[in-house]
Amino acid sequence: MTDAVTFQGVSRHFGPVKAVDAVDLSIRDGEFFAMLGPSGSGKTTCLRLIAGFEQPTAGHIAIFGERAEGVPPYLRNVNTVFQNYALFPHMNVRENVAFGLRVKGVGKAERHRAAEEALELVELGGYGHRRAGELSGGQRQRVALARALINKPRVVLLDEPLGALDLKLREQMQEELRKLQRALGLTFVFVTHDQDEALSMADRVAVFAEGKIQQIGTSEDIYRCPNTRFVADFVGSSNVLPADLAGVGRAGQWASLRPEDVVLDPAGREATVTGRFFHGRVTKLSLDLAGQSLTALIPAREDTPDVGEAARISWDPARVHLMEREA
Amino acid sequence: MSDLSSNAALFAPRSGPLARAVDWIIRHPRMFVFLLVLPITLWLGIVYIGALIALLIQSFFSIDEFSGVVVHEFTLKTYGELLRPYNLDIILRTVAMAASVTIAAAILAFPIAYFAARYAKGKWKALFYVGVMLPLWSSYLVKVYAWKLVLAKEGILNWIFAKLHLTWLLDGFLSLPVIGGNSLSVSYIGTFLVFLYIWLPYMIIPVQAALERVSKDLTEAASDLGATPRQNFRMVLLPLALPGVVAGSIFTFSLTLGDYIVPQIVGNSRLFIGQAVYTQQGTAGNIPLAAAFTVVPIVIMGIYLWGARKMGAFDAL
Numbered sequence: 001m002t003d004a005v006t007f008q009g010v011s012r013h014f015g016p017v018k019a020v021d022a023v024d025l026s027i028r029d030g031e032f033f034a035m036l037g038p039s040g041s042g043k044t045t046c047l048r049l050i051a052g053f054e055q056p057t058a059g060h061i062a063i064f065g066e067r068a069e070g071v072p073p074y075l076r077n078v079n080t081v082f083q084n085y086a087l088f089p090h091m092n093v094r095e096n097v098a099f100g101l102r103v104k105g106v107g108k109a110e111r112h113r114a115a116e117e118a119l120e121l122v123e124l125g126g127y128g129h130r131r132a133g134e135l136s137g138g139q140r141q142r143v144a145l146a147r148a149l150i151n152k153p154r155v156v157l158l159d160e161p162l163g164a165l166d167l168k169l170r171e172q173m174q175e176e177l178r179k180l181q182r183a184l185g186l187t188f189v190f191v192t193h194d195q196d197e198a199l200s201m202a203d204r205v206a207v208f209a210e211g212k213i214q215q216i217g218t219s220e221d222i223y224r225c226p227n228t229r230f231v232a233d234f235v236g237s238s239n240v241l242p243a244d245l246a247g248v249g250r251a252g253q254w255a256s257l258r259p260e261d262v263v264l265d266p267a268g269r270e271a272t273v274t275g276r277f278f279h280g281r282v283t284k285l286s287l288d289l290a291g292q293s294l295t296a297l298i299p300a301r302e303d304t305p306d307v308g309e310a311a312r313i314s315w316d317p318a319r320v321h322l323m324e325r326e327a
Numbered sequence: 328m329s330d331l332s333s334n335a336a337l338f339a340p341r342s343g344p345l346a347r348a349v350d351w352i353i354r355h356p357r358m359f360v361f362l363l364v365l366p367i368t369l370w371l372g373i374v375y376i377g378a379l380i381a382l383l384i385q386s387f388f389s390i391d392e393f394s395g396v397v398v399h400e401f402t403l404k405t406y407g408e409l410l411r412p413y414n415l416d417i418i419l420r421t422v423a424m425a426a427s428v429t430i431a432a433a434i435l436a437f438p439i440a441y442f443a444a445r446y447a448k449g450k451w452k453a454l455f456y457v458g459v460m461l462p463l464w465s466s467y468l469v470k471v472y473a474w475k476l477v478l479a480k481e482g483i484l485n486w487i488f489a490k491l492h493l494t495w496l497l498d499g500f501l502s503l504p505v506i507g508g509n510s511l512s513v514s515y516i517g518t519f520l521v522f523l524y525i526w527l528p529y530m531i532i533p534v535q536a537a538l539e540r541v542s543k544d545l546t547e548a549a550s551d552l553g554a555t556p557r558q559n560f561r562m563v564l565l566p567l568a569l570p571g572v573v574a575g576s577i578f579t580f581s582l583t584l585g586d587y588i589v590p591q592i593v594g595n596s597r598l599f600i601g602q603a604v605y606t607q608q609g610t611a612g613n614i615p616l617a618a619a620f621t622v623v624p625i626v627i628m629g630i631y632l633w634g635a636r637k638m639g640a641f642d643a644l
Contacts, residue, residue, distance in 0.1 A: 051547075051551055052550075052551075053547055053550075053551075072550070073547070073550040073551050074550050074551075074552075074553050074554055074555055078551075079551055079552065080547075080548070080551045082544050082547075082548060084542075084544060086542070086544035086545050086547070086548040088545060088548070088549075088563060088567075089545075089567070090566045090567055099549070099552050099554075099562075100552035100553050102562070103549075103552065103553045103554040103555070103558045103562070104553060147548075147552065148551075148552075151552060151553060
């Protein structure tokens with residue numbers, strides 16, 4: 001089976017800035033693929049390379065096996081949901097959604113019927129006559145999605161689509177997006193800086209930093225076995241410790257220890273509490289263990305020592321992941 | 328207690344008349360709005376609208392053809408005079424000129440404004456503003472006379488055409504009926520070129536401001552959805568920039584409608600509305616007819632704006 005999108009040594013440099021640097025990547029047909037990274041890591045530029053808004057300075061991009069370099073966005077069967085939705089302000093919701101059909105010359109009655117169908121798909125049936133400005137953020141988000149889906153694209157690109165929504169709405173949209181993607185069987189490529197979102201939604205995640213991919217794998221892989229200190233720290237804010245302190249490997253190696261794997265244990269090692277933050281479900285403790293700073297997430301039902309007090313902690317060495325690569 | 332915190336929750340009233348006035352205004356926001364709009368209301372209401380009404384009233388008077396005295400009685404006779412073939416020609420000529428100047432200015436301004444809004448950054452943007460505004464800093468009369476020299480038969484333009492062996496092309500243009508003439512400086516083409524030059528900045532700036540507000544995401548979204556560059560322009564960019572184009576066209580259209588200096592210096596001897604007003608209120612002493620002529624551009628602009636609104640030019644505002 002052909003992959004939906006493949007990158008071979010793709011770079012996009014803006015003068016001296018290497019926004020994307022020699023990236024190899026293949027996104028499988030029908031998968032929910034997340035690109036995760038801090039801002040400026042090159043994930044959005046990768047998305048724009050797939051959409052065709054940017055052209056690579058080096059390397060090859062293929063979409064379903066066809067060479068995509070030099071192909072303008074309007075000739076690609078790929079549609080984008082923009083970060084700020086980019087709804088056309090001079091059109092109502094129906095005209096926005098039907099736009100993709102209008103430029104293809106589909107008749108008015110036909111495209112309005114299709115637009116209504118697409119709106120029902122995102123549970124906005126009957127909103128066609130409204131102006132984009134009259135909708136809430138979540139509704140605009142759905143309109144943008146319906147507009148991107150109307151051309152029946154083979155790949156849907158989503159650029160931080162949930163960034164502007166509040167937490168509750170975001171969680172709801174995450175579920176809906178996932179459901180929709182499964183139901184339509186489309187390839188979704190999703191850019192986000194939110195590791196929770198990436199891990200919970202995606203089949204596979206690519207972690208970006210400084211224009212390069214640090215690691216690609218399933219959510220579990222990335223979380224359990226980060227292969228660099230950056231991935232360990234960025235995904236799940238892992239404690240990165242010298243391996244000998246963590247009790248595995250040898251000196252000079254680095255190990256990742258998840259904060260939730262650190263437990264309070266009267267028989268454990270003594271550390272000093274330097275910070276204590278109540279988060280509802282958990283209490284986050286900042287600890288100092290023999291000069292090494294460490295974070296622990298303690299279930300909120302347990303009593304936790306206060307700042308300045310001593311805490312006895314331990315962890316199961318089996319939960320410690322030894323990192324293959326330095327840096 | 329640290330230096331960053333203070334013991335007082337509320338502070339004592341500030342002293343001094345200005346400080347107290349400011350405090351008072353902050354506590355009376357409606358009064359503040361009233362004071363803000365007062366000067367402009369007085370100016371617009373009395374000086375501007377008042378003068379306009381006085382003018383309108385004048386246009387409903389007539390002139391006694393024997394004595395030349397203004398008869399202060401309501402009549403539509405003066406407006407009837409506007410419909411005489413000679414006067415009607417003046418109106419049509421002016422409107423046609425204003426319309427062609429406006430259309431040409433819009434076509435010329437759009438790419439310049441697009442470049443400035445999309446691509447010019449930092450010093451290039453500054454250069455754009457200086458380049459567009461610079462002509463406005465010098466006297467309008469100087470520019471028009473300069474153009475007369477450029478366009479004259481012995482002028483630089485003729486010389487360039489001659490050097491390029493393209494005199495036949497220029498002569499061909501000048502031999503066109505109506506818009507042609509003996510030389511560019513005494514033809515409608517000349518008048519058109521000078522109008523276009525002096526009013527162009529008034530088109531570029533509002534179009535650029537409008538394009539500046541059309542986010543790049545919107546044209547990218549259109550392209551993403553399959554719109555070719557031509558469709559993108561027609562369905563997204565132009566409709567969103569239209570308020571700017573309309574704003575610019577209000578300037579170029581009304582400025583051309585009312586101008587009486589350019590056609591006097593560059594062009595043939597046929598009159599434009601501005602010149603008609605000038606002669607009627609001056610040498611002819613026919614204030615009512617001058618006033619009636621002045622009403623014409625106002626009515627035309629009214630119709631134009633109404634039409635633009637109907638076409639949805641202001642929907643995106």
